[in-house]
Amino acid sequence: MSGQKDAARRYFKAYEDxxxxxxxxxxxxxxxxxxxxxxxxxxxxxxxxxxxNSAAINGFALERLIENGSEVVVRYLLEMLDGRKMRNxxxxxxxxxxxxxxxxxxxxxxxxxxx
Numbered sequence: 001m002s003g004q005k006d007a008a009r010r011y012f013k014a015y016e017d018x019x020x021x022x023x024x025x026x027x028x029x030x031x032x033x034x035x036x037x038x039x040x041x042x043x044x045x046x047x048x049x050x051x052x053n054s055a056a057i058n059g060f061a062l063e064r065l066i067e068n069g070s071e072v073v074v075r076y077l078l079e080m081l082d083g084r085k086m087r088n089x090x091x092x093x094x095x096x097x098x099x100x101x102x103x104x105x106x107x108x109x110x111x112x113x114x115x
Contacts, residue, residue, distance in 0.1 A: 002067050002072075003097065004067055004070075004072050004092070004094050005065045005067055005072055007026055007072075007092075007094070007097070007098075007099060008065060008072045008074050008090075008092050008099075009062065009065070010022065010023075010026060011023060011026055011092070011099065012060045012062060012074075012076065014026075014054075015054045015057050015060070016057065016058075016059045016060060018054045018055060020047070020051060020054075023051075025098075026098060026099050027043055027046075027098065027099050028043075028095060028096070028098040028099065028100045029043060030043075030100055031043040031046065031098075031099060031100055031101065031102075032100070032101050032102075033045075033046040033050060033101075033102050033104075034101075034102070034103045034104065035103070035104035035105075035106065036104075036105075036106055038050070056080050056081055056082070057078065057079075057080060057081065058079040058080060058081045059078075059079050060076045060077070060078055060079075061076060061077040061079075062074060062075075062076045063075045063076055063077060063087075070093055070094045070095065071091060071092065071093050071094070072091075072092045072094070073089065073090070073091050073092075074089065074090050074092065075087065075088075075089045076088060076089075076090075077110060084109065085109065085110040085111075086106070086107055086108065086109050086110060087107035087108060087110055088104060088105060088106055088107045089104075089105045089107065090102055090103065090104050090105070091103040091105075
């Protein structure tokens with residue numbers, strides 16, 4: 001198993017476990033986070049603004065992990081504690097074994113039943 005893929009898996013597991021101590025060593029001091037709501041925010045801003053969302057997360061079903069050089073792309077199904085589900089994609093960039101950048105691409109909500 002790739003060290004980078006394993007680190008990406010541990011990143012999501014930390015959210016499931018609400019374990020900030022597990023995610024902190026994965027993120028480089030120069031870490032930046034981007035999403036449709038955040039534009040290259042710093043590591044400190046990420047922990048202040050994004051990490052608290054872990055309290056509302058039930059779990060992740062990691063559907064695809066694709067590694068290309070220093071990057072890992074992860075497609076997943078996210079389930080919130082309130083039962084909502086959504087599919088997203090995240091691009092992780094690594095340097096020296098740590099995550100230096102995450103770009104999140106929000107997907108659509110996923111409904112349990114379809115007509």
